[in-house]
Amino acid sequence: MPKTLDSLQPGQSAYVSVLNENKFTCKLMNLGIMPKTKVTMVRKSPFGGAFYIKIDNIQMAMRESEANTIFIQDIV
Amino acid sequence: MTHKTGLPVVAVLGNPNSGKSSLFNYLTGMRQDVSNFPGVTVDKKNASMVLPSGKSIQIIDFPGTYSVFPNSAEEKLVINTITNPSDPNFPDAVLYVADVTQLDRHLLFATQIRDLGFPMVLILNMVDIAETSGIKINQEVLENYLGCKVILTSVRTEKGMNEIMPALDIMLANNMRPDHTLYQLSDKENTVAAAVAAMLETTNLYRAKLIAHHVEWLSYLSPTQKDAIIKINKAEDFNDIRYQVLETMNRFGHHSPIVNKTTAKCPTSGKTWTDKIDNWITHKIWGPIIFFTIMLIVFQSIYSWAELPMEWIEQGFAMAGSFLNDHLQDSWWSDLLINGVLAGLGGVLVFVPQITILFLLIALLEESGYMSRVVYMFDSIMQHLGMNGRSMVSLISSGACAIPAIMATRTISNQKERLITILVSPLISCSARLPVYAVLIGFVVPDVKIWNVINLQGLAFMGLYLLGIIGVIVSSLFFKTILKSESTSYLMIELPNYKPPIWKNVFLLVKEKVLSFIIGAGKIILLISMILWFLASYGPGEKMQQSVVSAEKYSIENGLNDDEKSHLIASYKLESSYIGHLGKFIEPAIKPLGFDWKIGIALLTSFAAREVFVGTMATIYSVGNDSDEMTIRQKMTAEMRPGTNIKIYNPASALSLLVFYVFAMQCMSTLAITRKETNTWKWSIVQFSYMGILAYLGAFTVYHLLS
Known part of the structure; x- marks a missing residue:
């Protein structure tokens, strides 16, 4: 099974391979998440359910259900 | 309300967090006029301006938009306006504002605007931040790519601001429209767009494609036009999302290399200020603690700072009342004026100090970028209650007044989440309940101190606030189970870099909100107090x-x-x-x-x-x-x-x-x-x-x- 962004541990980074197409895919790309982008899982939210993600010089937050539409590879 | 002034319309467009509204505020200053876009409650800020050539224009600040594929009601409004040439707010030209440090992302919507055929001036904003982080900008590359004037600005340091108006002049005089589109439609898109364009008699194929994408909700299409376009989509099996994603990927693929040539970045080294602050502010344990401390400080300051000015206003109205009482003859109308109108006005205006302070503090929290961190931290709790992390902004504002709180729900795209937020926000104790609490609490709780520090009555006040919060939890759970939801919900939110506020902008923001409270609530309270006066006098x-x-x-x-x-x-x-x-x-x-x-x-x-x-x-x-x-x-x-x-x-x-x-x-x-x-x-x-x-x-x- 290919891994998705929600499987990263805080501090880990990876590269986006494919975006699972849905209603919010364009929104993800608007926020800077594209295939080949390096994404870093910074931390998880205090009450769970959401992630603090960093891409280059952009910070963003997303839910688990949003992160699991983003397939990743080359975890570092 | 629309007023077609006959002046050329220049639309200020750009992504959220691009500094677009600060730039608009800077250009127009106190001349702006706030009204609504027709049929919706989205604020429309506009101003009439005179260009250096003497030409007058109308300049409109549109809500921040990420792309022509919208996710919120406000973004939909923008697309609905800029794809309809018969709309009274349809722009003749566009002033596009992009954050130069986020150029790759912010350029997406700019290329789409350009392909819709608008003459455009591109503003690369926040050059001061770019300079300090070592980004070098070569705007000529971008000017050649987009075929439009590019200006480097910083609203904060006022750099480049005086170049904007002359550039608008030249743009409007030349009416330079791009002769080719940056995005090449695929065969399928072309077929669909050509069919739609032929039907709507438009020449811009890209606009026709967008209409085909958004046929379901575009408000200016007639039912027959809608049916016909839906038929075209079905016949061509035009899968909406697939082609939106393809277009977005294709555009990024084209302009990303250009952006790399435009802005030469130094490799980012180590942690930025934002990273360091967020280590604490969004920390698993410290984050919520810092949040509740900030809230405590905010509400403390509202009550302590507002006390004196509120007394002045009350005394002022009492003096005006007794002055009128002494100098006017006894009659029904002087009674109405003093006990109806004046009393009603006083009732509204006495809250202005508290509301001003609250709006100021909330504006600071928003401008600095803190509010989106709150949205991130509390999203999951809010979801359990059938709401969105964005609902936190409304619930916090409700501590002053439910009116701005309800207006703040516009950023929530999911109808059910938005509705629950609107319904439960007034349960948070607002400033108007305070005088009532103050009178009544004395009957219940003695005025004593525990261990000489904690005021028992103060504790009771907190208890009443807590009761309101419990009310919010219970009712939102209730509405969560009975209301149905159609649209899907999302969090996905940008956590912008922390920035010191631009004071002029904060001042304008607060002024506008306070005025809309005085006028909006004032009208109703005045009317009701006059009715009450009648019922109590006869x-x-x-x-x-x-x-x-x-x-x-x-x-x-x-x-x-x-x-x-x-x-x-x-x-x-x-x-x-x-x-x-x-x-x-x-x-x-x-x-x-x-x-x-x-x-x-x-x-x-x-x-x-x-x-x-x-x-x-x-x-x-x-x-x-x-x-x-x-x-x-x-x-x-x-x-x-x-x-x-x-x-x-x-x-x-x-x-x-x-x-x-x-x-x-x-x-x-x-x-x-x-x-x-x-x-x-x-x-x-x-x-x-x-x-x-x-x-x-x-x-x-x-x-x-x-x-």
Whole structure:
């Protein structure tokens, strides 16, 4: 099974391979998440359910259900 | 409201967080005029400006938009306007603002705007931040790619700001429209777009493609046009999302290399300021603790800083009232002016200091970027309650006033989440409940300190706020189970870099919100206070006359002085007025809560606005208008049930009344704004009823447990 962004541990980074197409895919790309982008899982939210993600010089937050539409590879 | 001025329209467009609105505020200053876009409640800020050539233009600030594929109601409005040439706000040209440090992402919408055929000037904003982070900008590359003028600016340092107006002049004079599109439509897109374009008689194929994408919700299409376009989509199997994603990928693929040539970045080294701050601010444990500390400071400052100016306003109105009283002849209209209009105005304006401070602090939290961190931290809790992390912004604002809180729900795209937020926000104790709490809390809680530090009454205040929060939790869970949702919900939010606020911008933001509160709520409160004045000044039949006679008789028999006599007359008159009758009429319904008809009157008058309670009590207990809360309380304490030795205000009835005020929807302005934001009275009625039921049951329970 290919891994998705929600499987990263805080501090880990990876590269986006494919975006699972849905209603919010364009929104993800608007926020800077594209295939080949390096994404870093910074931390998880205090009450769970959401992630603090960093891409280059952009910070963003997303839910688990949003992160699991983003397939990743080359975890570092 | 639209006004087609005949002037060329220049639209200010750009992504959220691009500094677009600050730039608009800088350019237009105090000249802006805020109205609504036709049919929706989205604010439209516009201003008339004169360009260096002497040409006049109308400049409109549109809501921040990520792309032509919208996710929120505000973004949809933008797309609905810029794809419809017959719209009164359809731009003749575009001033596009991009954050130069986020150029890759911010350029997406710019290329789409360009392909729609608009003449455009591109503003690369925040060059001061770019310089300090070592980004070098070569705007010529971008000018060649887009075929438009590119200007480097910083609103903060005012760099490049004076180049904008001359550039607009040149753009409008030349009316330079791009001769080719950057995005090449695929064969399928081309077929669909050509069919739609032929039907709508437009020449811009890209616009036709967007219309095909958004046919379901574009408001300017006729039903027949919609049917025809849906047929074209079906015949060509034009899968909406697939082609939106493809277009977006394709555009990024083209302009990303250009952006790399435009902005030469130094490799980012180590952690930025934002990273360091967020290590604490969004920390698993420290994050929520810091949040609650900030909230405590915010509300503390609202009450301590606003106290003095509120006193000034109250005294000012009292002075104006007595001045008019002395200088105007006694007549019905002078009475209406003093006790209706002036009292009503005073009731609104006294809240201006608190609301101004709250708006200022909230504007600072938003401008600095903190609010989106709150959204991130509390999203999952809010989801359990059927709301969105974005609902936190509304719930916080509700601590001052539910009106701006309800307006702030526009950023929530999911209808159900937005509706729940609108419905429950007024349960958070707003500033209008404070005077009522202040009067009543003395009956329940003694004014003592625990260990010489903690004020027991202060603790009771906190308890009432907590009760409001519990109310929010219970009701949102209730609405979560009964309401249905159609649209999907999302969090996905940018956490912008922390920036020091631009003060001029903050000032304009606060000014605009305070003015809209004064005008919006003021109109309604003024009207209601005039109606209340009528109901309290006139009564059925001869009863008013008789009450005056018997009050005079009583005063002579008991040797009252002039002041006491006029207060007694006022009190007798109120009892026999229409509203006095109404109070007696509802007495059986509120008796189980421990209330008498006098409280009934206060409950009725409080419907205009809660703070009216104190004023009404003052009139009922005939202590005059100039008395402070303590004297009213003394009068109330002495009040007995007729024919008995039982005090009306005992801890049970006072607490019951407090609970009633925590939950009850006694605010015309909130109901009006709910109607405006949901486009139907249905939700105002639901809001009024459920809060009323909550208040009644709560008060009933408390009264019977304690008595």
